[in-house]
Structure formats: structure tokens, C-alpha cells
Amino acid sequence: MxxxxxxxxxxxxxxxxxxxxxxxxxxxxxxxxxxxxxxxxxxxxxxxxxxxxxxxxxxxxxxxxxxxxxxxxxxxxxxxxxxxxxxxxxxxxxxxxxxxxxxxxxxxxxxxxxxxxxxxxxxxxxxxxxGGLRKLDELGFAPELTEVLRAAMDLPQGLILSVGPSGSGKSAAIYAMIDDLLTRAGHPISTITIEDPIEQSLPGAAQVPIDSSRGFGFAEGLRAVLRQDPEVIMVGEIRDTETAQAALQAALTGHQLLSSMHTLSAAEALIRLRQMGAATFEIAAALAGLLNTRLLRRLCPQCKSTREATPEEEALIPEIAGWEGRQIAEAAGCESCLGTGHAGRFGLGEWIVPKSTLADGLKGQQSVQAVQAHLEHVIAARPTLIDAVREGIVCPAEVRRLAGIALATPQRGAGETTE
Ligand SMILES: [Zn+2]
The missing domain is CATH 3.30.450.90 (Beta-Lactamase)
Structure with missing residues (x-):
């Protein structure tokens, strides 16, 4: 570097x-x-x-x-x-x-x-x-996750929600998924994005900036682009009732709809949709899946060193006890990383789909945990994360930052039920 x-x-x-x-x-x-x-x-x-x-x-x-x-x-x-x-x-x-x-x-x-x-x-x-558009294969996702996202994009219709806190790679993932679909298709696919602001150019898509000061918000944009014979629609963010309802309707009527929501977990995003007035059966019927993403900071290869894990780190990641020498990596900071100890980031993600019970599960006042029971983690983030720590790509402290990602330690005997 x-x-x-x-x-x-x-x-x-x-x-x-x-x-x-x-x-x-x-x-x-x-x-x-x-x-x-x-x-x-x-x-x-x-x-x-x-x-x-x-x-x-x-x-x-x-x-x-x-x-x-x-x-x-x-x-x-x-x-x-x-x-x-x-x-x-x-x-x-x-x-x-x-x-x-x-x-x-x-x-x-x-x-x-x-x-x-x-x-x-x-x-x-x-x-x-x-030039900053990232390819789906370059986001750093586990190969199984990339394949599942491709399969989701090949569905004829449905709502795909990318969730996570700010700076978690939500929109980079959506851009990459659309770009991947358009590149693989070999023929034009009518694709329209509605964004605030347009962050990146997406070849092959018609990108529409919204202008709230002139009354042209996400909901108005969505209604307008539906008259343009779209197949794939990207709505930058769902943050109000009108947009939520228009997005669900579009996803139920033959459109592939991608959007992002600023929540820590998949369950919170669905609860938010409910609070915006979306009907439970519409959410359950429209939802193809949710991608919950984070960006992990890669340790700087120039100043990285290994040491034995502390008891706290082992409590955080019990798998460490089984590793040779209980070794983990850390980086002190150097010229190359300007003292930060980090060099670059890569994506970590989980893919979550609704169970058949979701519509009932969303009825009434629901807690995040209650809604979670009606969702299935098809791809869990934990195995990828633990591999990254074992290989010394990230330090154990990085695990602590990942609020909202399902990181529960597998119960003894239960194994990785999510895969
Ligand atoms: Zn360094």
C-alpha cells in the first residue's frame, strides 16, 4: 500500500x-x-x-x-x-x-x-x-450469499429489502445486485431507480432523482415510473406510508422491487413497515427476502500481529477455545494505514426470508423477537464472521460492533440450524 x-x-x-x-x-x-x-x-x-x-x-x-x-x-x-x-x-x-x-x-x-x-x-x-460501482462478487460476501442474492433477483416479482445502519453497505449491495442482473441478462431489462440523491451511475438503468422541495418524493416518483413499463424498480429508501404502500403494490403486481431501510435487523424493518400502515398479508405476500449487511474492517496487513486471545474475547467467540494456540490477530497502526490499524472493508451479510406464518406473526403489537420467530435465516452471518476472525482478517473487537446481526452462539447439540 x-x-x-x-x-x-x-x-x-x-x-x-x-x-x-x-x-x-x-x-x-x-x-x-x-x-x-x-x-x-x-x-x-x-x-x-x-x-x-x-x-x-x-x-x-x-x-x-x-x-x-x-x-x-x-x-x-x-x-x-x-x-x-x-x-x-x-x-x-x-x-x-x-x-x-x-x-x-x-x-x-x-x-x-x-x-x-x-x-x-x-x-x-x-x-x-x-467507476466506483462494485460488482456483486467484489462486495466480499460469502459465495453462498452471492448465489442466493442472484437467485432472488431472478424471481419474476417481489420485494427485496436491504437493511442495516448507516454506512453498512446497504445501497452498494442493491446497486451490485441490479448491475449483476443486467449484466447477466444479455438483453435490456426495463430498470428504473428513484433516488435521493443519485449516488452512482448504474449502466442500463434509468435513474430518477427525487426533489422533495418540489413535491416529487419517493411515492410520487414510484407512481410516475410505474407508467414507464418497468420490470425492475429501485426505490432508494422506504421512509413513509405512501412509499411503503406503493412499493408493496408494485412488488405484488409483477415488478421486482428493491429498496433499503435504515434498521438494525430484518424484524425491525418489518415492524417499521407495519407502523407505516402496511397490511400484514401484503408484507408477507410481497416480501421475497431481506439482506442485512455490515461492513467489516480488514486489519492492516502491514502492522498485523497475532497473540493469544483474552478470556473476554473467548467469551465473545467461544470457538476460539478450539483454535491452535487460541491465536487471534490485531493491528497496532502504521504509516501504511495512517495509524488506524485497518485497511479496507468487506461485506458481511445475512439473507432472511419469510416463513409461511409471517402474516399472522406481524399482527398486533409485536416485539423484534416475536417477529424473528416468523423469519428464516437462509444464510447466517456468523460462520463467515468466525472464519474471518480465525484467519486473522478481522479482530475480535469487530464482532462487538455488529448489533442487529444474528450472532447468537449456536446452542450445544443444535448446530448451525440456519444453513
Ligand atoms: Zn498498518
């Missing part, structure tokens, strides 16, 4: 710009380098004495540089020019956007500027361009 030319091993961070005049060049190098390294956010944070640059990579925020306030002010001014902001006095909350490397294909930066006690704080969200 390459190290940024700006990185200074003695400070363990990036070298700050040498003088304020250099700061604009420095900023463009920083944006370019971190964008190429799939950073998702850059924070330019003003502090009392100086300013800090924070970068989010693999879901984790790290401080990568400190630099003088004079340089900060110049960089904020530069960002305002790039983002076509109008307030140069620094008294207003502002938003803007600009393309990276001169074209939208290479990605886009969304800029937000907010006045704070010590000056203006800028956050840049870096979006990957068309």
Missing part, C-alpha cells in the same frame, strides 16, 4: 502546508489522495490554536493533520469558490458541490460549511463516480 507523499513519519500525520500560500495546493493534493483511497468524508475543523484535518476511511474518523488558522481560512475560501457558495463573510450555513478530477465520472464532493466558535467548519462528503 502506498503512503501519501505528504505523510511525515516523525509526526505520524501529514505535513502541514509550509505557508498559507501553499495551502490551496496542499488541500487539492489532500482531497485527491484521500478520494483515491476511498475516504468518504473530510472535516476541516477550526480549533482555538490551529485547525485539524479529520478523515473518515472505512467508517472510522481519524485526525491526519494539524495546520495553522491562516491556512484554514484560505482553504475555506477556496472551497467556497469550488462549491459556488455566495457568503464570503462566513456568517451563514452553506452548501455546495463540485466534481473531482474535473468530471463527474471521477466523483463528486458535497460541501457543507457551518460557522463555529473558532471559525468556519467545512465537511466534504466524497462520492465515488461511475
Amino acid at each position: 502506498t503512503v501519501s507523499p505528504l505523510y511525515s513519519p516523525d509526526v505520524g500525520k501529514l505535513r502541514p502546508p509550509e505557508n498559507p500560500e501553499q495551502s490551496i495546493l496542499w488541500l487539492s493534493e489532500v482531497i485527491e489522495w484521500f478520494h483515491a483511497r476511498s475516504a468518504t468524508d473530510l472535516h476541516l475543523q477550526p480549533c482555538e490554536e490551529d485547525a485539524a484535518l479529520w478523515v473518515r476511511i472505512d467508517g472510522q474518523l481519524s485526525e491526519v493533520a494539524r495546520y495553522p488558522n491562516a491556512a484554514h481560512n484560505r482553504m475555506i475560501a477556496r472551497l467556497k469558490v469550488l462549491g459556488r457558495c455566495t457568503d464570503y463573510a462566513g456568517e451563514l450555513v452553506q452548501e455546495g458541490r463540485f466534481s473531482l478530477n474535473g468530471s463527474t465520472d471521477s466523483g463528486e464532493a458535497r460541501l457543507s460549511i457551518v460557522p463555529t466558535l473558532w471559525g468556519e467548519k467545512a465537511v466534504l462528503r466524497l462520492l465515488q463516480g461511475g
Whole structure:
């Protein structure tokens, strides 16, 4: 892995710009380098004495540089020019956007500027361009999961819901599933997406951005695209009653409908649909399956080492007791991973389908556990996760972050009933 030319091993961070005049060049190098390294956010944070640059990579925020306030002010001014902001006095909350490397294909930066006690704080969200579209086989899912997702996409109709917290790879999975279907088909499939905003270009699909400020939300978008003879429809997110009902109707009337919901588990997503007023029989009849995804942080291969597991780690993952030397891996952080100990991420997922009892199971006020009893884990996440820990790809601490994924230790004698 390459190290940024700006990185200074003695400070363990990036070298700050040498003088304020250099700061604009420095900023463009920083944006370019971190964008190429799939950073998702850059924070330019003003502090009392100086300013800090924070970068989010693999879901984790790290401080990568400190630099003088004079340089900060110049960089904020530069960002305002790039983002076509109008307030140069620094008294207003502002938003803007600009393309990276001169074209939208290479990605886009969304800029937000907010006045704070010590000056203006800028956050840049870096979006990957068309080249950032990931193939289904590249998401890091277990091969059995990839095959099950392909089979689900080949069904003539039904609702496929991708669930998980923010930054869990929900939309990357949906994009990849649609792209996979279109690539395999060998003929056009009428595919329409309704998104807020369009995060990535999807070759072969008609992508429609919604505009809530003009009354064109997900529900209106869905009604409009149904007149366009669609076979596959992607609705960015289901978050209100109208969208839920329109999506279920579409999935029951000969359309393959994919969408995402911001919940930790499959059962919570179904309870949310109920709360939005969707009928239990409609949910049960429309639902093809739910994908619950997370992104696991891969340990940095440059600074990874192994050691014996602690009793706490063994309590978390009882399988460790049976491993040779009870060895697990951890990473201390190095130049190559900018001190984070992580390098890249890969997808972990479970595929869940309704049991025939789901419609009854959703009636009345239901707890997550009660609904879970009416769902079947066709592919469980746990075996893949334990393999990744055993092979030293992730550290045991990563397991603790996975709230909402079914990670219950298999009961003695019960075995892996989910596979
Ligand atoms: Zn490292």
C-alpha cells in the first residue's frame, strides 16, 4: 500500500502546508489522495490554536493533520469558490458541490460549511463516480450469499429489502445486485431507480432523482415510473406510508422491487413497515427476502500481529477455545494505514426470508423477537464472521460492533440450524 507523499513519519500525520500560500495546493493534493483511497468524508475543523484535518476511511474518523488558522481560512475560501457558495463573510450555513478530477465520472464532493466558535467548519462528503460501482462478487460476501442474492433477483416479482445502519453497505449491495442482473441478462431489462440523491451511475438503468422541495418524493416518483413499463424498480429508501404502500403494490403486481431501510435487523424493518400502515398479508405476500449487511474492517496487513486471545474475547467467540494456540490477530497502526490499524472493508451479510406464518406473526403489537420467530435465516452471518476472525482478517473487537446481526452462539447439540 502506498503512503501519501505528504505523510511525515516523525509526526505520524501529514505535513502541514509550509505557508498559507501553499495551502490551496496542499488541500487539492489532500482531497485527491484521500478520494483515491476511498475516504468518504473530510472535516476541516477550526480549533482555538490551529485547525485539524479529520478523515473518515472505512467508517472510522481519524485526525491526519494539524495546520495553522491562516491556512484554514484560505482553504475555506477556496472551497467556497469550488462549491459556488455566495457568503464570503462566513456568517451563514452553506452548501455546495463540485466534481473531482474535473468530471463527474471521477466523483463528486458535497460541501457543507457551518460557522463555529473558532471559525468556519467545512465537511466534504466524497462520492465515488461511475467507476466506483462494485460488482456483486467484489462486495466480499460469502459465495453462498452471492448465489442466493442472484437467485432472488431472478424471481419474476417481489420485494427485496436491504437493511442495516448507516454506512453498512446497504445501497452498494442493491446497486451490485441490479448491475449483476443486467449484466447477466444479455438483453435490456426495463430498470428504473428513484433516488435521493443519485449516488452512482448504474449502466442500463434509468435513474430518477427525487426533489422533495418540489413535491416529487419517493411515492410520487414510484407512481410516475410505474407508467414507464418497468420490470425492475429501485426505490432508494422506504421512509413513509405512501412509499411503503406503493412499493408493496408494485412488488405484488409483477415488478421486482428493491429498496433499503435504515434498521438494525430484518424484524425491525418489518415492524417499521407495519407502523407505516402496511397490511400484514401484503408484507408477507410481497416480501421475497431481506439482506442485512455490515461492513467489516480488514486489519492492516502491514502492522498485523497475532497473540493469544483474552478470556473476554473467548467469551465473545467461544470457538476460539478450539483454535491452535487460541491465536487471534490485531493491528497496532502504521504509516501504511495512517495509524488506524485497518485497511479496507468487506461485506458481511445475512439473507432472511419469510416463513409461511409471517402474516399472522406481524399482527398486533409485536416485539423484534416475536417477529424473528416468523423469519428464516437462509444464510447466517456468523460462520463467515468466525472464519474471518480465525484467519486473522478481522479482530475480535469487530464482532462487538455488529448489533442487529444474528450472532447468537449456536446452542450445544443444535448446530448451525440456519444453513
Ligand atoms: Zn498498518
